[in-house]
Amino acid sequence: MSARLITLQACLLTALCYVAFWNGLGHLDITDLDEGLYAAAARDMALTGDWITPRVNGAPFFEKPPLLYWLSSSSIRWLGPTEAAVRTPTALAASVLVFMTWLVGIRYLDRRAGFLSAAFLALSPISAGSGRLVTTDMLLTLTLSAGILLLFAARNARGSRAILASAAVGFLCGLAVLAKGAPGIMIPAGVVGIWTLLRRRRGIGAPSIVRNPALAGLALMVFLATMLPWHLAAWRANGRSFTEEYVLRQHIGRFKGGDVSHHAPPYFFIPGFIAGFFPWSLFTAAALCSRRGASQMANESGGASEPAENPTVELRSLLRTWFWVVFLVFSASGSKLISYILPLYPPAALLAGDWATAAQASVRGRRILITGGFIAATLLALTLGLFSWPDPLIRIIERYANRPIEAPPLDAAILHTVQILAATAAGGVLSFCVSMSLRRAAIAWTSLLAGMAMFLMIAVHRGIPLIDHETVGSLHRLAAAAGARAGDEASVAFLVGPPRRPSALFYLPDDLLKERRVTERARALIATVPAGRSSPRTRDLWVVAPKRAASILRQAGAVCTVRESDYELWVLRAIPPSKPSSDRRSHREEGTTS
Structure with a gap:
């Protein structure tokens, strides 16, 4: 891969990250409920300098661990108490995640697959939204993704390289726990454990960090040294209240469904992923449903088959395992939000980019891509219909949220903006279909990526001000x-x-x-x-x-x-307490004397 092409792709991804995460970062006021709580906790931490006990308006707040508050409060101290400042850490984390996805893609898949994977991740609606809000999901996704991918890269490492990789994996998993608690270690452990079993079934040994007790012990010690100090300090400073709120209510209670406002059916994340990763979710679904690997699809035009021990094959196995572990774990949870499954977006993007790059090289693959484009256009039309007639969806949400949902009629300006957004995305999708049918793959991908980038630009500069005016402005x-x-x-x-x-x-x-x-x-x-x-x-x-x-x-x-x-x-207005008059006081004194 030439240095010129690497530079070009890096510049294009920088532009996409600017559009997705940085452009108009402070245009939207702080939102409620989660972002408002986290921003208030970061602001309080910046004012008081108390790095142990997060607080919201003076009250201890243990809904999440402190990594987000540490970073956002530091940003406030450096840049001032503005919306852009408090959101800078999540925007930076999202940008790093995009470039990390790109590097993994060009290293183990293909230069085009790596670029498309990173572009898909940057331009997906939930990635763009999470990268623009003060929430914990993006930091969790970055840290656990870095840990999983580093363990993969060092799966056969030896000597000092293996030692450094083990320590780094433990440190990253510790940061993931400090970002969002137990999911920061449960997800990497589940993904790596199942992937290791699959490797053994194929006759391939476990990764060196898992296989070697000394390396595994080192990773565990660094993990504990990273995440344990704050937990012990917070427990010593707050005692039983920390245990009851942080451990029992926020971890065990939430997983069991204690947060009734976030109740949702088991299938919630199916439409949630389709919408949140749209339109790339259709490519991910094709990659997951395909019984043949993307490389085998490409080999219809004469390529050689890959050996089972090939790093690309191993990465695909890891990505599939990673996707399904996150999807099934959070589907089993009683508490659900569409952003909870953000940790499966990096493997979804890599699978989508890998499959789409290979699919465009075969007649059958191009037909699937075009069909997916028309499905995407149909989904856009259905989305527009839901915005125009939202009552059926509101009834479903009320049923599982166990509370009434106030949904006033949409303002004409908002509905018009939704129509513009749907038309913009549909234009990019239809242009993609036409260009792909003419075998103009470069034009097809350019039109689709440009359409989604324009979609985000319109959402930021036209949609966000309207939402801000109608909600919290x-x-x-x-x-x-x-x-x-x-x-x-x-x-x-x-x-x-x-x-x-x-x-x-x-x-x-x-x-x-x-x-x-x-x-x-x-x-x-x-x-x-x-x-x-x-x-x-x-x-x-x-x-x-x-x-x-x-x-x-x-x-x-x-x-x-x-x-x-x-x-x-x-x-x-202030009203001081009334005082008895001097006459009344004298009268009482006289009465007492007599």
């Missing part, structure tokens, strides 16, 4: 206004939810957060005020509330100062 503006008016003395309260809106905390001044003059329990405070009367308050209280709470605040003596589309800003 007015809440955040009023939170910032409340923080500015609170100054050095007053407090801020949020009469919002359920659901909770922790993203608003990110838009408050530093001093207000550090001095803990913020409460998300305004309802409890206002409930103590008798109707039509004012209770004593030592400081002003600025309250951000939805319009439906106006009567409650008015009865408590609050005054509305700012009105937005969905939320309002109210103030309850």
Whole structure:
């Protein structure tokens, strides 16, 4: 592979990463619920310097381990408390993951397969979304993917190379645990264990790191040295509350389905993967369903068969194992979100790129590619129909979420944007089909990748501002206004939810957060005020509330100062405790004397 081609592919992938992860990174306000919690925890950590106990508005927060908070809080300290700054670590992790996929592809598969695999990963909707949000899934995916692929690369290593690889694998798995807890070690262990058994069935020995007890012990020691210190420190600092929240509720409880808001049927990840990795998911499905390897499909035009010990064959076996372990483990879990299966996206991308590159070289393969393109266009039409008539989907979600879903009618501008996005993606898909039928593979892939890149550009510059305006924009503006008016003395309260809106905390001044003059329990405070009367308050209280709470605040003596589309800003002025007059005090004294 020439240096010129490597440079060209690297430049193209850099451009795709910019479009997918970096372009307009700060255009969208911090979202709720998960990103709002993680961004608030990172902001609190940057303010307090407490690297052991993550906190949200002063309360310990052990939903996830601290790696994301460490990185995002450091980014806030360097770049300031902005949306782009707090999201920089996940965008960087996504970019590194794309280039790592590319390097593995060109090393073990094919130069075209490596480039397509990396491009597929960058331009998939869930990859782009996860790389733009402050969530733990992208860091988990990067660290465990690096650990699995490094173990594969060093499967036959000896001497100092094997020692370094063992230590690095242990370190990466330790980071994966610090990114999202138990999945960081369960997934690599399951993937490598099953893949090792498959290798032995083919008469191939276990990888050196697994086979050699000394190397396995070294990897285990480095793993424990990486992940254990924080867990011990957090347990010592917080005791039983850490164990109950982090271990019992967030790990065991979530897997058993304790988080009822994330309930979903066992088949949830089938449409979830098709949509989240669209349109490349169709190529992955073809690769998984094909009884012949991609190389064998390519060999219809005269290539030689590959030996079973070939690294390419071993990589394909690892990728298939990796895909199914992640898919089945999370399908068995009681708690499901579409981003949970992000760790299977790197193997899905490599399988898709490998299969698609080989398929274009045969008549049968091109027919499958064209058929997949028309299926993709049909799915786009169905998606547009769901946005136009969402009621059936909402009923299904309500059934498994066990709670009502509020879905107001779509604004005309949003529906128009969805139509533009669907038309853009469909145009790229149909152009791909036409070009592939004419055997213009280069034009076909260029049109499809360009169509998906344009899809993301439109989503960032047209769709995100609309979503921001319709969801959290007015809440955040009023939170910032409340923080500015609170100054050095007053407090801020949020009469919002359920659901909770922790993203608003990110838009408050530093001093207000550090001095803990913020409460998300305004309802409890206002409930103590008798109707039509004012209770004593030592400081002003600025309250951000939805319009439906106006009567409650008015009865408590609050005054509305700012009105937005969905939320309002109210103030309850400070009222010092009443003091008895001097006349009354003298009268009591006289009465006592007499």
